[in-house]
Amino acid sequence: MNLRVIATSLALCMSISLAAFCQTAYSRLIAAGMEHLGKGDYAAARDAFEQAVKAEEKGYEARLGLGTAYYHLREDRLSERELRRASELNPDDPVPYQILGELYYRMDDLDSAIACWERAVQLGPSNERLKARLERIRREHRTEKDFNRDVTSHFLVKYEGRERIEAGRIVLRILEDAYGDIGRSLSFYPAHEIQVILYSDRQFQEVTDAPGWSGGIYDGKVRIPIAGIEQETPGLRRLLYHEYTHAVVRSISPRVPTWLNEGLAQYFEGREISASEQRLLKGILQTGGLPRLKDLEGSFLGFRGEQAALAYLVSLSATRFMIDRFGMYRITGILEDLGRGPDISKAMDRNILLSYGDFERQWRDSIE
Numbered sequence: 374m375n376l377r378v379i380a381t382s383l384a385l386c387m388s389i390s391l392a393a394f395c396q397t398a399y400s401r402l403i404a405a406g407m408e409h410l411g412k413g414d415y416a417a418a419r420d421a422f423e424q425a426v427k428a429e430e431k432g433y434e435a436r437l438g439l440g441t442a443y444y445h446l447r448e449d450r451l452s453e454r455e456l457r458r459a460s461e462l463n464p465d466d467p468v469p470y471q472i473l474g475e476l477y478y479r480m481d482d483l484d485s486a487i488a489c490w491e492r493a494v495q496l497g498p499s500n501e502r503l504k505a506r507l508e509r510i511r512r513e514h515r516t517e518k519d520f521n522r523d524v525t526s527h528f529l530v531k532y533e534g535r536e537r538i539e540a541g542r543i544v545l546r547i548l549e550d551a552y553g554d555i556g557r558s559l560s561f562y563p564a565h566e567i568q569v570i571l572y573s574d575r576q577f578q579e580v581t582d583a584p585g586w587s588g589g590i591y592d593g594k595v596r597i598p599i600a601g602i603e604q605e606t607p608g609l610r611r612l613l614y615h616e617y618t619h620a621v622v623r624s625i626s627p628r629v630p631t632w633l634n635e636g637l638a639q640y641f642e643g644r645e646i647s648a649s650e651q652r653l654l655k656g657i658l659q660t661g662g663l664p665r666l667k668d669l670e671g672s673f674l675g676f677r678g679e680q681a682a683l684a685y686l687v688s689l690s691a692t693r694f695m696i697d698r699f700g701m702y703r704i705t706g707i708l709e710d711l712g713r714g715p716d717i718s719k720a721m722d723r724n725i726l727l728s729y730g731d732f733e734r735q736w737r738d739s740i741e
Contacts, residue, residue, distance in 0.1 A: 399428045399435070406438045412714050413628065415445040433462040437469055444476055447565055452476055467497035479593065481529070481568060483514040513580045517570065527552050527563070532571040532599075540602035544569060547610050551617040555641050559705050563624040567617070569595040586678045588612055591619035615642040625705075626712035632669035633717075635685055636692025637704070646693065650686055654740050657683070663740075666691060666733050670717075694736045699725045 406421035419442035425435035440455030453476060460469040474489035490507040494500065520531040523541045528548050530541045548569065556562040572580065577598035583590050589597040595616040602609065618638040622629050646654075657663045664687055673684050696704060703724045710720035718729035725732065 399425055399432060402428060403432075403434045403438065406435075406442070410438065410441060410445075413445075413626075414713055415442050418442040419446060431462060433459055433466075436462060440469065441472055444472055449476060449480060465496060467493035467495075467500070467503075470496065471503060478510065483510060483517075486510060487514060509580070509582075516572070516576050516580055520570070524566075525549065528567050528569055530569045530571065533573070533576075537571065537602075540571065540599065543602055543605050543609070544571065544599075544613065547605060547613045548617060550610075551614045551641075555614070555618055555621055558641070558701055559621060559625070559708070560702075561621060561625055561705070563621060565624070567595065567620045568593075569597070569613075569616075571597060571599045574598045584674060584676070584678075584681070586681050587674070589616045591616050591623070593623070595620060611642040611644070615639065618642070622708060625708045628711050628715045629708060630666070630670035630717055631673055632666050632684070632688040633692055633695075633707075635673065636688040636690075636695075639685065639689040640692055640696065644689060646686070646690060651740075654686065654690055658737060658740050663687065663737070666729070690740065691733075691736050694739050695725070695732070698735075 402421050402425035406418045406425065409415070409418035409421060419439065422435050422439035422442055425432060426439060429435060436455050436459040440452050440459055443449075443452035443455060453473065456469045456473045456476070460466075460473070463469075470489045470493035474486045474493065477483075477485035477489060487507065487510055490503060490510070494504055494507060497503070517531060517533075520533050521538070521541070523530045523532075523538075523545055525545055525548075528545060530544055530548075532541050548567075552562065577583065577596065581587075581590050581592075581596055589595065589612050595613075597612060597616065599609075615638040618641045619634060622634050622637060654663065664684065666687075669684055669687060673681055676684055692704075706724035707717075707720045710723055711717065714720075721727055721729055721732055727735070
């Protein structure tokens with residue numbers, strides 16, 4: 374489930390209760406915690422909700438907020454404890470079960486995730502988004518229940534059939550290279566295990582519903598269609614570096630505009646803009662057809678092939694311009710600022726001393 378949906382659900386479920394508390398210390402702590410959650414400052418939210426629990430041990434809002442903050446901070450066992458307590462205090466509210474489902478899914482406990490989401494759907498049968506999510510996870514569980522696993526200190530790779538053991542090892546070697554290379558560039562190394570799942574083409578389509586042009590996907594787990602790998606290839610290395618970049622970016626901030634996220638992924642996979650592609654960009658710009666960056670902040674998965682190709686090219690062009698002009702250190706600063714709040718313009722202004730609009734004008738001028 375989209376974490377913004379969880380945050381919205383959490384805010385709605387608390388709003389009625391907050392009105393009853395008026396200006397009590399407990400209500401002020403809950404309000405502060407909610408404000409911090411909305412801004413993405415999960416450590417501050419945790420602190421506020423912990424104080425609220427001390428003020429009201431059986432406060433449902435405090436337990437739910439604290440479990441949510443722990444979830445975002447990847448304090449999984451603490452999150453599970455608080456969300457379970459919240460579900461006991463208010464057994465008719467689906468929200469704790471929704472977030473618990475996300476937690477178990479992230480922990481690769483698909484049985485528990487499915488059970489929690491089934492309970493959430495029972496309590497909130499009008500939630501069509503959750504129903505779709507539940508159906509997808511059921512397909513995923515059916516597909517992956519007999520998969521083999523290989524583990525390193527940084528990755529868990531899952532694949533079907535013992536004949537793919539060598540393929541799994543090849544993938545792990547490339548991912549460990551990516552861990553070092555991208556980590557050094559962004560000065561960031563995810564502290565949590567990254568899950569990577571290898572599918573046949575048919576399995577990939579059944580589980581992800583990804584468009585035909587997609588060579589892989591990152592949705593909290595790296596998923597790639599792969600068959601018959603016997604040795605490393607440049608294409609496989611590019612694909613894994615691309616998808617691992619998404620995992621790193623998500624670890625720094627879940628709020629990065631897609632154009633910057635995809636631009637960085639292409640940059641780290643080693644993609645260059647050819648002379649013909651540069652001419653294409655210039656021609657589209659001159660005819661007024663070049664997408665605005667604000668129009669490329671959401672998912673690309675709904676785009677058709679040609680739309681997607683242009684969106685990726687624009688993303689790489691804008692991101693490479695930013696890196697070449699300001700350096701990777703400044704881009705890392707933007708990502709870190711986005712981890713503390715969703716305002717890309719403020720993050721740019723703080724790190725490259727340009728507003729969002731001024732940056733885009735300079736990038737467009739560079740195409741000319």
